[in-house]
Amino acid sequence: MKTIKPMLAQTASEPFAHKDWLFELKLDGVRCVAYLDRKTRLQARSGQDIAAQFPELQELHRQAVQPCILDGEITCATFNQVQHRIHRTKALDIRVAAKLYPARFFAFDILNIGGRSTMPLAQTARKETLATVMKESEYGLTLPWRDGEGVALFREVQSRRQEGIMAKLKSAPYVEGKRVNWWLKIKNFHEGTFYVCGLTEGENDRKATFGSLILGELRDGKWVYAGNVGTGFDQQQLRELSAYFDALRGDCPFEHVDVGRPVKLWTRPIVQCEVRFLERGGDGKLRFPSFRQLMSELR
Numbered sequence: 001m002k003t004i005k006p007m008l009a010q011t012a013s014e015p016f017a018h019k020d021w022l023f024e025l026k027l028d029g030v031r032c033v034a035y036l037d038r039k040t041r042l043q044a045r046s047g048q049d050i051a052a053q054f055p056e057l058q059e060l061h062r063q064a065v066q067p068c069i070l071d072g073e074i075t076c077a078t079f080n081q082v083q084h085r086i087h088r089t090k091a092l093d094i095r096v097a098a099k100l101y102p103a104r105f106f107a108f109d110i111l112n113i114g115g116r117s118t119m120p121l122a123q124t125a126r127k128e129t130l131a132t133v134m135k136e137s138e139y140g141l142t143l144p145w146r147d148g149e150g151v152a153l154f155r156e157v158q159s160r161r162q163e164g165i166m167a168k169l170k171s172a173p174y175v176e177g178k179r180v181n182w183w184l185k186i187k188n189f190h191e192g193t194f195y196v197c198g199l200t201e202g203e204n205d206r207k208a209t210f211g212s213l214i215l216g217e218l219r220d221g222k223w224v225y226a227g228n229v230g231t232g233f234d235q236q237q238l239r240e241l242s243a244y245f246d247a248l249r250g251d252c253p254f255e256h257v258d259v260g261r262p263v264k265l266w267t268r269p270i271v272q273c274e275v276r277f278l279e280r281g282g283d284g285k286l287r288f289p290s291f292r293q294l295m296s297e298l299r
Contacts, residue, residue, distance in 0.1 A: 004033055004111055005177030006045060006071055012184040015154035015165060022123065023153045024145040026164040026185055027106055029075035029082050034105060036061040036068050042105075044086070050074075053086050053094060054103050056139050063135045070134065071109035071174075072143070076101045080232050083293055107134055108143040108166075111174060119174040123182075126174065150186070157188050161278075161288070164188045189276045192286075193295055194226050195269040197253050199245055200261035202238075209238040210245075213291065214259050216269055223253040226284065228261065229275050232291030241294075245271075 032050070035041040040060045042051040051058055054074060064070075076082045081101035088094045110118050110130040118126050127145065134142050145168075146153050154165050169182035198214035201207075212230030216223045233241070250268035274292040281287055 003043065003047065004069060005047075006031055006033055007174050007176060007183060008179040009166065009183035009185045010179055010181050012167065012186050015150045015186050016167070017148055017151045019148045020170055021150065021167050022127070022145045022147055022170055023150040024108060024143050024166050024168070025153075025157065025162065026166050026187065027073040027075050027143070028079045028163040029073040029106075030086055032072055032074045032105065033111070034060055034070045034072060034107070036064040036070065042074070050086060053088055054098070054105075055094065056098055056102060057105050060105060060140045063137055063140045065133055065135065066114050068110055068114070068133050069112040070107040070130070071111055072105055072107040074103050074105050076103050078232070079292065080234055080237070084234060084236070103139070105140050106143045107140070108145075109174060110134075111176075119176065121173065122171045123168050123174075124170045154186060154188070162188060189278055191274060191276050191292070193272050193274055195223075196245065196267055196271045196273055197223065197225075197269045198259070198266040199242070199264045200228060200230075200259060201264040206238060209242040210264055211261055213241075213273065214263070214266075215273075215275065215286070215289075216253060218269075222255070223269065224284065225254050225257045225259065227286040227289060228259060229273075229286070229289040229291050231289070232276075 031045045033043045040051055040058050041049060044050045085097050085101055085103060088097050107130060110126050110133060112118060113133060118129055130142055150167055157165055164187035167184040172182035194215040194217060196213050197216040199210040200212045202209050202211040212228035214228055215226040217226050245267050248267040249265050252266045253269050272295040274295050276290045276292055277286040278288040
């Protein structure tokens with residue numbers, strides 16, 4: 001089977017309801033094209049084969065009634081757990097991670113069946129075909145969708161503090177490798193990149209590591225405090241980040257700041273991280289932030 005580059009969505013600012021559109025959850029995981037024939041091949045958006053990182057998904061081809069190519073998302077309980085899984089390369093590390101953070105594959109589109117491309121078909125026709133091809137199991141499922149009810153679905157997502165929703169035009173085809181305006185992502189959360197300026201002291205099971213990362217932004221040549229992020233870490237990351245930033249000790253970059261917690265250490269503000277948050281308060285601090293990943297180190 002040929003390698004397919006997945007279709008990408010544009011961003012919409014507000015949810016909407018319309019009879020010509022269908023709506024589904026925006027999953028918080030890793031995009032994956034699954035090639036299901038005599039074995040399972042899982043292709044990340046980068047083109048990398050990631051099947052080895054997810055041994056519990058290597059039997060997905062047994063759920064397909066005939067050879068097919070599915071577009072979907074690999075998820076764990078949190079995005080951070082998926083990131084932890086995808087970066088494991090050693091066999092023992094992969095087996096342990098699979099036990100700690102089991103993954104599931106959610107199929108939301110079908111691109112080929114029995115060697116015949118389904119990409120020219122309308123979105124609803126592809127959804128109907130997918131429902132007949134994929135037998136569901138604990139690890140492989142099809143993603144439910146709503147007909148025309150985008151606003152109602154988004155309200156449910158808001159109440160559960162989930163990632164957001166996807167809006168898809170019912171009559172539209174699948175165009176390989178393109179970012180199209182008939183797939184729209186409507187996020188419940190914002191994402192931003194901030195500098196790590198320090199760590200707060202941890203309590204209880206975090207006493208040996210840290211409580212939160214102290215975040216900052218550079219505005220008009222001055223460092224501005226953006227708040228703390230203390231969620232989104234697993235135990236291994238807490239240990240690794242604690243050691244990493246301990247080696248980058250520096251002075252407080254802010255002129256006047258109260259971070260609300262005892263400070264464990266200040267760092268040189270050369271490392272950026274990606275943070276997801278609900279909104280910014282009137283004081284500029286992030287509300288309900290969650291750590292996503294380190295981005296880069298600037299020296």
